[in-house]
Each structure stands twice: as C-alpha cells, then as structure tokens.
Amino acid sequence: MVEKSSQKVALITGASSGIGEAIAHKLADENYRLVLCARRQEKLAKLTEKLKEKNSGILTLKVDLRQEADILNMFNTVRNQWGGVDVLINNAGLGHKEPLMTGETEAWREMLEVNVLALCICTREAIKDMSDRNQGHIIHISSMSGHRVPLSSGVYAASKYAVKALTEGLRQELREANKNIKISSISPGFVETEFAEKYNNSKEKAQALYSSFPVLKPQDIANAVSYILSQPDYVQIHDILLRPTQQKS
Ligand SMILES: NC(=O)c1ccc[n+]([C@@H]2O[C@H](COP(=O)([O-])OP(=O)(O)OC[C@H]3O[C@@H](n4cnc5c(N)ncnc54)[C@H](OP(=O)(O)O)[C@@H]3O)[C@@H](O)[C@H]2O)c1
Numbered sequence: 637m638v639e640k641s642s643q644k645v646a647l648i649t650g651a652s653s654g655i656g657e658a659i660a661h662k663l664a665d666e667n668y669r670l671v672l673c674a675r676r677q678e679k680l681a682k683l684t685e686k687l688k689e690k691n692s693g694i695l696t697l698k699v700d701l702r703q704e705a706d707i708l709n710m711f712n713t714v715r716n717q718w719g720g721v722d723v724l725i726n727n728a729g730l731g732h733k734e735p736l737m738t739g740e741t742e743a744w745r746e747m748l749e750v751n752v753l754a755l756c757i758c759t760r761e762a763i764k765d766m767s768d769r770n771q772g773h774i775i776h777i778s779s780m781s782g783h784r785v786p787l788s789s790g791v792y793a794a795s796k797y798a799v800k801a802l803t804e805g806l807r808q809e810l811r812e813a814n815k816n817i818k819i820s821s822i823s824p825g826f827v828e829t830e831f832a833e834k835y836n837n838s839k840e841k842a843q844a845l846y847s848s849f850p851v852l853k854p855q856d857i858a859n860a861v862s863y864i865l866s867q868p869d870y871v872q873i874h875d876i877l878l879r880p881t882q883q884k885s
Contacts, residue, residue, distance in 0.1 A: 643693060647671040647714065647721045649701060649758060650728025652679035654829025655777060658854030659725055659861050660687060666862065669693030671714050671721065674728070675700050693718075701728055701754035702746070711761040720765025725861065726755040727777040731792040731835040744791045751795035756802065763817065772817040775861055776803055780825045780877065784885055792835075796823075803875065818872045820864045825879030826851040849882035 646663045650656040652674035660672055664687045672680050672694065680696040687694055697713060699706040714721055729751045732743035759774055766772025781789060782796030803821040810817050826832075828851050832842035845851075856878065864873045 641669065641693070641718070643667060643669045644722040645669045645671065645693075645714065645718045645720065646723035646725065647673070647710075647758075647762065648725045648727055649699075649754070650674055651683065651696075652676045654831060655824075655827060655854045655857045656725070656727040657683055658858040659727060661690075662855070662858035662862050663723075664691040664694075666865075667691065668723065669695075669718060671695045671697065671710070671718075673697045673699040673701075673710055701758075702749045704757055707754065707757050707761065711758075711765070715765065720768060721762050722766065722769060722772055723865065724758060724762040724772075724774045725777065726758055726774065728754065729777065729779075729795075731781075731789065731831065733788050733835055733837070734791060735788040736790040739791065747791055747795050751792075752798045752802075755799065759802075759806065763815075766817045767815060770816050772815075773865060774806070774817070774819050775864060776819075776821040777857065778803070778821045778823045778875070780823050780879060780883075780885075782821075782823055783877065786885065800875075807872070807874070816869075820873045821875040822857060822860050822864070823875055823877045824852055824857050825883045827854055827857060828852070829854055849880060851880045851883075852878065 646668040648656050648659050651660045651672035660670055674680055677698045684694050684696055697710045699710050734740050734743040776799050778799040779796040781793040782800040785793040803819055806819045828846045832845050833839050836842055860876050
C-alpha cells in the first residue's frame with residue numbers, strides 16, 4: 637500500500653560517499669524522505685544510522701547503475717512504498733584517468749554507462765512519477781569537465797559534456813510538453829571525496845591534490861542543491877559552476 641505523506645521524496649544516486657552523502661544530510665535536514673542508492677550497502681547502512689535522528693523516512697537500495705534491471709526495480713520499489721519521486725539527484729559518477737591514445741575500453745565503458753546512460757534511465761523513470769504528480773525537479777551533478785577538457789581526461793570530459801547536452805535537451809523537451817518539472821545542473825571543480833583516489837588509482841596522488849590548496853567540500857555542493865531547490869516555481873537554475881578559488885582551470 638502506498639504511504640501518504642506531505643513530505644517530498646528525494647532520490648539520490650551514489651549516496652554512499654562524497655557529494656551524494658552530503659546531499660543526503662542536507663535534504664534530511666530539510667525534511668525530505670530519502671531514497672539512497674549505491675552498490676556499497678554497508679556504507680548506506682552507516683549513513684542511515686546517522687540520518688535516523690533527523691528523518692524517519694529513509695529507504696536504502698543496493699543498486700548497480702550499470703544494470704538497467706536494478707534501476708527499474710528501484711523505481712518500482714519507491715512507487716510501491718511512497719508513490720514515486722519528487723526530486724531526483726543524478727549524482728553517481730566516476731572518472732578514470734585513461735587517455736584517448738592508450739586507455740582501457742572497460743574504463744571508458746564504465747564512465748559512459750554510469751555518468752551518461754544510467755543518468756538518462758533514472759531521468760526517464762523519474763519523469764514518469766513526476767508527470768503523475770505534476771511536479772518535480774531533476775538535478776544532474778555534472779563537472780567543470782563538462783565545460784573544458786583536462787589533459788588525459790577526454791572520455792570523462794566527454795561524459796560530462798554529454799550531461800551538459802542532456803540538461804539543455806531535457807529543458808527543451810519539458811518546456812515543449814508543458815510539464816511542471818524543472819531540470820538543473822551543478823558543475824563543480826575539485827571536491828574532496830573518494831573521486832580523486834579512484835581517478836588516479838592512488839591514495840597518495842589524491843592526498844597530494846587535496847592538500848595542494850583548499851578544495852571544495854561535499855557540503856558546498858549540497859548547499860548548491862539546496863539553493864536550486866529553494867527557488868520559486870518560475871525560476872529554473874540551469875547550471876551552477878563552482879571552483880575552489882585557487883583552482884587554475
Ligand atoms: N570530487 C570531485 O572533484 C568532483 C568534481 C566534479 C564533479 N564530480 C562529480 O560528482 C559526482 C559524485 O562524485 P564524488 O566526488 O562524490 O565521488 P565518490 O565519493 O567516489 O562517490 C561516487 C558515488 O557514485 C556511486 N557509484 C559509482 N558507480 C556506481 C554504480 N555502478 N552503481 C551505483 N553507484 C555507483 C558510488 O557508490 P558505490 O561505489 O557504493 O556504488 C558513490 O556513492 C560524480 O558524478 C562526479 O563525476 C566530482
């Protein structure tokens with residue numbers, strides 16, 4: 637049976653660490669019911685323990701975003717339990733430093749499947765719910781790499797340039813269809829998360845990057861999410877670009 641509540645439902649992909657985890661804290665503070673998904677269940681369980689004090693409505697789901705069946709099951713579970721989602725934060729993503737001249741195909745495939753294809757599938761499924769509810773907001777966590785191309789990051793940047801096109805493409809489709817659904821994007825520079833360790837395949841390189849100057853904190857991105865969601869109906873933020881003050885490009 638679908639539980640009725642005035643609390644909005646926000647689904648955050650990649651909530652097990654970094655930016656997604658910070659957004660979960662922020663939206664729990666703002667009284668959303670949360671759907672948190674990722675592959676690492678133990679991390680989601682720890683996060684749920686911390687969030688319990690703030691918010692009773694938390695659903696955690698083990699989802700591998702490279703598996704479409706996992707994504708469809710997740711949306712069906714949310715529909716059955718809470719009637720669907722009001723807010724979708726397409727946050728999950730990753731980078732591998734795998735250059736165009738020498739990179740591994742599997743690393744390229746993972747970036748494109750998670751950063752682009754899964755984001756499209758989640759968006760389509762969320763829009764079904766939002767159309768039924770006649771309201772909704774989708775926020776893509778993109779990157780400064782959707783605005784310029786760092787050396788050896790061609791495929792990661794391509795995935796985030798795709799997110800840029802998908803943001804504008806969806807804006808146009810939603811407007812054409814006269815839907816009461818907004819689409820926004822956030823494009824961060826360096827943020828201290830697990831991202832750089834995975835990107836460089838090295839804890840030391842990640843630590844060196846994050847200690848070279850003050851980089852953004854995941855909470856800075858969560859604050860941008862909150863700002864976007866707090867706008868009146870007629871204001872649609874398109875993209876927020878934010879870098880650490882000392883970041884070069
Ligand atoms: N950190 C930065 O400097 C930076 C800058 C610009 C943009 N971004 C973007 O910010 C977003 C969040 O990254 P982050 O910095 O917070 O990195 P992070 O700490 O590594 O978090 C990445 C999240 O994505 C999830 N994820 C990855 N592959 C997945 C899969 N196949 N299925 C389900 N979940 C998956 C991870 O969960 P599991 O591993 O538990 O599945 C994790 O929760 C990404 O889109 C990234 O491109 C980051």
